[in-house]
Amino acid sequence: MPKIVTPLTLGQVKSARPKDKIYKLSDGGGLSLWVLPSGGKSWRMTYIRPDKKTDTLVLGLYPEFSLADARQWRDEIRAKLARGIDPKAGIADFGAKYRFENRLAEWYERWKLDGGKLGDGKNEKYATQVLAALELNVLPEFRGRDVRQITTAEIVACLRKMEERGVLEYLKRVKSSLGLMFDYLVADGTIAANPVRIIGRQVFKKPRERHFDALTPNQLPLLIERLENTKGVSERARLLIYWQLLSMVRPNEAAEVPLSEIDLEQKIWEIPLTRMKTRPHIVPLSSALVQIYHEAMAMNARGVYLFEGLGGKPMNVETARINLRQKMKLPTTGHGLRTLATTYLREVHKIPKDIRDLLLSHHEESKTDRAYDRAEFLDERREVLELWGRDVMALREKYRKK
Template identity: 25%
Template sequence: MPRRAVPLTESQVRGLEPRAARYSLADGNGLVIEVMTTGTKVWRFRYSLNGKRQPLATIGDYRMISLRVARAKAQKYAELVAQGISPVATARRDRGAEAKAELLREAAELYMATEMAGKSDEYRRTTRRALDKDVLPAIGGLPVKAVTAEHVVAICDRIKSRGSPKMALHTRNVVKRLYEYLIARQLATANPAEVVPARSIATFESRTRVLSGDEIGAMLHSIETSSIRRPLKIALHLLVLTMVRKSDLVESTWDEFDLDKALWRIGAARLKKDADQLVYLPQQAVTMLRELHRTRASATFVFPSVRGDDRPIAKSTLNQAVKALGLDVEHFVLHDFRRTAAAHLREMTEHAQTDKTSAKTRQSASREDSSRDAAEQRQIAQRWADFVDAQLDAARQSASRTG
């Protein structure tokens, strides 16, 4: 029985070095990567027809075709072979359809068709908007290797002149990620956006900036429609709803929660403080926590590590999950969301006590709360959760209209 091929990874394929003679590695399902003595890497498809081994069908150059796309093509060709049809003609047509990616416009289309295919709808939409509105009209006709940092700065300056510094920064990040992809595929040698500091384009002080309602909704919708694990989606949503610190959430244990009373008591010892912290949970948070409890993988931690040992996820896990979505506000979202909540709650709350109560004190207690104070804090927590829900619903509706 033939030995089953171990699937390749993008980083493994990217790191393959040329040897004195060309060689190939199998990914499985007939897909192989052939490495030439020049360093060029070519995807091939290995198959048999009528019980006879056939010459390899060429899928295309690795620089133009990612591992994910090559696998999809191999699957298509395997289905043809299963019907007794040679895939050679189809593979030839597919290769003819591949862009050369010599110009930035061509490279951007390749990027959107391959690297961006697995991203969320919102992420693809915002990336496409930045490319079509500002990047490609200005430099789309230039060769990939002719684009310089000066071009990127000029594009960002034009966007800032429209009064949109945040969009300028987003556009710079789109170009940066595009060139990271091209460099990995050996279609570019330098990243013109990498040498343009983000702070030179737009500076947002994390202690003063507040997300708008639209940004809250867009962020949560991107998380909701992403491919990250369900527990991480819930963790990010709870971070928004509860307004606690990231470490308080990821290290939380089930014995801290009384879901019947919608109360989360974070012990003073864990906080290294003199008193427990009380977090009054809105209905939405309780529903999410009950879902996690039904499918819990740990008797201790709410967000256990997937490694199987009884410990919580790493503190960096949520940062990495959001970074994978390509959100340009991820640092702010994870570290300063309480200020955003406080700002919106001040606008929503008319009585005077709200104006002198910060988000932090709303969610914590240094002494026993009176019944009236507890009821008020519960009301505020629910009001905030309902507001967040409304922003997410608006983002869903907007995506369905434009999708």
């Protein structure tokens, strides 16, 4: 029996607040309001095409399109579907195939199916963020426009609004995505030249290079002292921060580690490609990491994730940052722990850059080199993490409450 959806009220639409991730409020009949982390609200409709495949249409942003507008739009689409017409293929008015919004949807559907880490398409979260950024910052400017008539000057004027808001890194990403869409239009013969590609680097202000806040090596004792003695930091959060510091991995890789990735017998933690940026990563388990593992397991109830959060999920990826900055009052972040570790290893133990890069999973290599590195440098990495773990745990013993 199909699920009964309670229609949205205008109050729900108006009061919907952004969260860390995109979420949907359903109005029934396939119509949903997508609430974006940026604060934008996008009307979209999911439907079954005549060929039985699922597809999605985008109307646009609220309040430019009201709840009543969205419902009328949904009813028109459902009427077409009842007659066996695919709404994307059956737009009747002349020139619709050249409209910006239609070509945006066409490019997006093709682009998101291309590539990806495992060759099965773009990461869903990433693809959704790309579309949301274009819907919020570009679509309102060019809705209804013929893509063949959009000029470079108009695109610059559109993106200039983002520059005025000071979101320069965001502007850079939106410009890149828009360029990919127009590349597609060049490739299929719709336009002769890409109006985005000729926008020079000097047109917009450059975003400042951003480094994550990090402590210096001589502040390592301060970090451990605060970690051991700050009130209000839970034991699970404390252990998570130690785990991230000692393993030198990224915040999400540390917080969301499933027990299935850890091999205590071999003393390795193997993070698969699906949880990494570009490649799988092996972390040799030092004595210090093994100790933290056993302390975390002593509090483990479900046996799925090493660091358990609420509702059977892993701990939140922001746990380390919130505790470090808000509770311990330290000028660092979860990512900053990686910087601290690699700087400490360089300055105190004189560890060469290639080994430090391997520990951070930062190095660039061919497939052949990657296989060689995994085998040849595992012992070297283990020795370095033992040195690092010894120094950290000595400070832990010094500052720990007896």
